[in-house]
Amino acid sequence: MVGDLGGEGASNVNVWSAPTGTAGPPGAGAQPVFTTSDVDELDRLAGVREVVPRGSAPLSAVRSGDDTVALQQATTYGRPYFASEDLRDGRAFRQGANETVLNPTAAALFEENVSVGDTLTLTLEDGRQAEVRVVGILDTSGAQDPFEGFGEGPRVYLPADPYYERVVTAPGSGERERAYPAAFVIADGPEAVDGVRERTLDYLRDESDAASLLAPNAEFVAQTNEELLDQVRDILDTLTAFVTGVAVISLVVGAIGIANIMLVSVTERTREIGIMKAVGASDRDVLGLFLVEAVVLGVVGALFGTLVGFGAGYLGTRFVGLPYVVPWEWAVVAVVVGVLVGVVAGLYPAWNAARTDPIDALRYE
């Protein structure tokens, strides 16, 4: 999951505005405050290669031929935000053109799969209709940017010009300009990203249109993908710690279970222990026998648990739509822990068995 966010995004700074003091996911509570002039100014900052403003266009439906499906919104980018290797087919859209790029899930929404060259009719939120030509199909249906979250829903991408229609009177120029809720400031390279982040925030806070448009109880957030990764890692770490806690409790319960079964087993076989001792079994022989039994219990449990874990993991990842990874090293750890739990839990019962007095044991009914 964390792998989805890394890679070439290392030079990107994700910028949005959020209500002060909130720590939601990227874009939560974002207001459309970044004007076209702001985007141009940010583009001129040192170390910045490109700025891509992002917004969404509210839709009600998309039609292909006679086939209409409901769709709430499309993602609009002020500049092409796809690399050519992200596209399975076709090319990125051009600004100012009636063009669109779909992800595979969106292309498969219709009875006949949509392909490059087809025309779609968009029904906007207010009922107006617009015809767009499909110029590209993405390679995967995963999130294209951090604001989309995880999951593989159908997504339609459009050029901000002409489809992003949120406009304000820019305080700087006095003109009507598009105002975006978010933007990606792309630095020249991963090493420049922290400086770019600082300069972006400095610019936004001091002289930008966004500073004037920002609500009083809101602030700018500029997060590198690395920071975003850290956040995700934090959440995953917490989750992992929680699961580990549950696992440790299960281990303790399992160990007590093994110890209990072994104690019962030792009691049940008191007479057999007596027989074995009478025919020459040493304390160590008896100890070994019961320890081996406990270890076998532990290992069988660990193997069974590992198989169940593989199965549940497979179903779980299938259900959530994440890639299925088999953590072999953890399977080995599970078996080793199974042996250890077997030894620890079996030690006391086995010791009990070993010091059984054969005279009493033979008399035991």
Added chain:
Amino acid sequence: MTAVPEASVESAVSLQAVRKRYDRGEPVFALDGVTLDLPRGSYTAVMGPSGSGKSTLMNLVGLLDTPTDGRVVVDGRDVATLSGADRTALRGEAVGFVFQTFNLMPRLTALDNVALPMVFAGVARANREARATALLGGVGLGDRLDHLPNELSGGQRQRVAIARALANDPTILLADEPTGNLDSKTSADVLALFDELNAEGNTVLLVTHERDVAEHAERIVHILDGRLERVEELDTVSHI
């Protein structure tokens, strides 16, 4: 302390002025100065009422217990000088137990039951299976090797137990009421088997409270209140 006679080299087991004390509120002597010599190849029966000390005598001869006083010498080795582990090892190789309730391992076949003492004695698998097969053949169970104890009759079980007792070629066969759970016909068979084994040179110590069973032995040791009451020499051919 009274002088204790030296054990004969020929003795399989020798008890010299053995006392065994239990502390049950007050000290009780289960055995109170017993001297008894079991020559190799001898056949001895022990008789006495319950509580007379028969079981304690068995446990001492069988190396399951150690005396409070006196000496127990098994196969020429003084039990008092042995560590617990050595005593266990000696028990495995020098003593063959036959119990009233057979005491076979319920989940092991006849063959595996007979092979069990050899497992603990460190005999290789092929050797112990060959010997166990031969021993079971010797007690007339050559066709019952793979049967579990619960698939065998009482008499057959006791014969498996006898074969097991012989597994490590013991110095002494200890039989504790071996016919106590058998009917008269199978009792006779089992006792005939003991006679045969004794005739082959095995030393047998048989504990019983039945006179006719005890009469299979060469001599009967009567025990009462932890002391030897009398030793009765029998005409060894009388029971035939």
